[in-house]
Amino acid sequence: MEETLKQIQRRLRNFAAVRDWDQFHSPKNLAMALIVEAAELVEHFQWLKEEQSTNLPGEKMAEVEQELADIQIYLIRLADKLDVDLMSAVNKKITLNERKYPVEKVHGSAKKYSEY
Amino acid sequence: MEETLKQIQRRLRNFAAVRDWDQFHSPKNLAMALIVEAAELVEHFQWLKEEQSTNLPGEKMAEVEQELADIQIYLIRLADKLDVDLMSAVNKKITLNERKYPVEKVHGSAKKYSEY
Amino acid sequence: MEETLKQIQRRLRNFAAVRDWDQFHSPKNLAMALIVEAAELVEHFQWLKEEQSTNLPGEKMAEVEQELADIQIYLIRLADKLDVDLMSAVNKKITLNERKYPVEKVHGSAKKYSEY
Amino acid sequence: MEETLKQIQRRLRNFAAVRDWDQFHSPKNLAMALIVEAAELVEHFQWLKEEQSTNLPGEKMAEVEQELADIQIYLIRLADKLDVDLMSAVNKKITLNERKYPVEKVHGSAKKYSEY
Numbered sequence: 001m002e003e004t005l006k007q008i009q010r011r012l013r014n015f016a017a018v019r020d021w022d023q024f025h026s027p028k029n030l031a032m033a034l035i036v037e038a039a040e041l042v043e044h045f046q047w048l049k050e051e052q053s054t055n056l057p058g059e060k061m062a063e064v065e066q067e068l069a070d071i072q073i074y075l076i077r078l079a080d081k082l083d084v085d086l087m088s089a090v091n092k093k094i095t096l097n098e099r100k101y102p103v104e105k106v107h108g109s110a111k112k113y114s115e116y
Numbered sequence: 117m118e119e120t121l122k123q124i125q126r127r128l129r130n131f132a133a134v135r136d137w138d139q140f141h142s143p144k145n146l147a148m149a150l151i152v153e154a155a156e157l158v159e160h161f162q163w164l165k166e167e168q169s170t171n172l173p174g175e176k177m178a179e180v181e182q183e184l185a186d187i188q189i190y191l192i193r194l195a196d197k198l199d200v201d202l203m204s205a206v207n208k209k210i211t212l213n214e215r216k217y218p219v220e221k222v223h224g225s226a227k228k229y230s231e232y
Numbered sequence: 233m234e235e236t237l238k239q240i241q242r243r244l245r246n247f248a249a250v251r252d253w254d255q256f257h258s259p260k261n262l263a264m265a266l267i268v269e270a271a272e273l274v275e276h277f278q279w280l281k282e283e284q285s286t287n288l289p290g291e292k293m294a295e296v297e298q299e300l301a302d303i304q305i306y307l308i309r310l311a312d313k314l315d316v317d318l319m320s321a322v323n324k325k326i327t328l329n330e331r332k333y334p335v336e337k338v339h340g341s342a343k344k345y346s347e348y
Numbered sequence: 349m350e351e352t353l354k355q356i357q358r359r360l361r362n363f364a365a366v367r368d369w370d371q372f373h374s375p376k377n378l379a380m381a382l383i384v385e386a387a388e389l390v391e392h393f394q395w396l397k398e399e400q401s402t403n404l405p406g407e408k409m410a411e412v413e414q415e416l417a418d419i420q421i422y423l424i425r426l427a428d429k430l431d432v433d434l435m436s437a438v439n440k441k442i443t444l445n446e447r448k449y450p451v452e453k454v455h456g457s458a459k460k461y462s463e464y
Contacts, residue, residue, distance in 0.1 A: 064200075071154075263393050318420055326363060
């Protein structure tokens with residue numbers, strides 16, 4: 001794992017430890033917290049046209065950035081609790097996706113894999 | 117941004133580009149895809165006791181690892197589209213959280229900040 | 233509560249009881265199950281244009297109808313467990329919303345209440 | 349459809365119409381709004397033990413009741429837009445579930461249907 005991510009992981013471990021919050025951080029609860037943050041992200045976009053969502057005003061952009069951070073925080077925390085190396089899991093998953101969605105088959109179509 | 121994350125970001129950009137999928141990847145749509153993946157994670161935990169969620173059998177663990185990867189993939193993709201540096205946003209947010217939840221005030225309590 | 237809803241509530245109670253599933257149906261777990269179903273609904277719409285979402289092909293429409301049913305099922309189940317009268321709660325909430333979003337103030341605008 | 353539900357549906361139609369909010373209420377957007385409300389429900393339970401979630405203090409209970417109402421509101425609104433009869437869809441779905449999860453097979457087990 002790269003150094004930045006390791007440092008953040010340790011920073012979050014320490015954050016929870018000194019607050020005695022590990023007792024709340026079961027994977028079940030962290031998954032709930034993560035989806036709550038994901039919904040706060042979705043809330044920013046729910047009434048916007050797609051085009052508007054690509055061009056957010058500054059203040060909204062700052063809030064969205066914080067939501068992305070919150071999701072990332074719970075994701076790192078959960079991966080740590082489950083002893084998963086996130087970036088290595090990501091690289092494995094992208095390799096799988098490249099096989100599941102061959103370019104020649106899916107070009108320009110958003111159908112789900114299962115529908116092919 | 118560290119090298120691993122930059123490489124993944126480029127790999128995902130290329131993955132979408134060669135499939136002509138950028139047309140689907142508005143921030144609005146990516147936020148929806150992200151929460152759908154978050155729910156697939158939650159689904160693994162919904163009927164488990166908290167204690168069970170800390171000790172997953174091997175096969176379930178492999179599925180959960182893939183869900184974590186899927187969430188991370190959409191998060192990197194969305195951050196890329198919005199030109200957000202994820203890890204720097206995370207460090208800023210942790211600093212904010214450290215101030216919002218002072219150790220002496222929140223030790224051992226899961227109340228939300230707003231309730232203090 | 234109207235008769236149809238009462239009958240469904242009883243049908244769901246019985247469904248869980250004969251399967252010995254009440255042990256899994258804590259409000260915490262039912263809330264998780266509900267959001268998982270909500271995400272299955274969202275998944276149907278994630279890559280669609282808004283216009284496309286208003287005009288679903290027959291097969292997709294049948295799947296969406298089932299997702300709506302699943303959400304409603306967990307909502308009735310959860311309300312039952314918490315002893316909430318759903319339709320009376322809804323009427324109270326609409327009355328609140330009518331006051332929070334006065335017509336003359338919010339006409340044609342999707343800003344959140346808090347932003348006014 | 350029973351009278352109460354029909355009345356609520358009409359009340360919500362009117363609520364949106366007089367505010368000129370129908371322009372925002374595409375099924376895609378309503379599905380997003382619904383999952384955001386589902387997450388606000390989940391948030392109330394995320395750090396609670398299952399046992400605590402069955403026995404909420406009065407103030408929290410009042411908030412949870414409002415979240416249930418919000419979910420129900422968007423569900424009725426979405427069903428109306430898609431011309432779905434919610435309660436009839438629910439009864440059809442329960443009948444399906446009774447076949448998918450035969451009592452003798454699933455008694456006391458929370459495994460997903462697909463795992464049987």
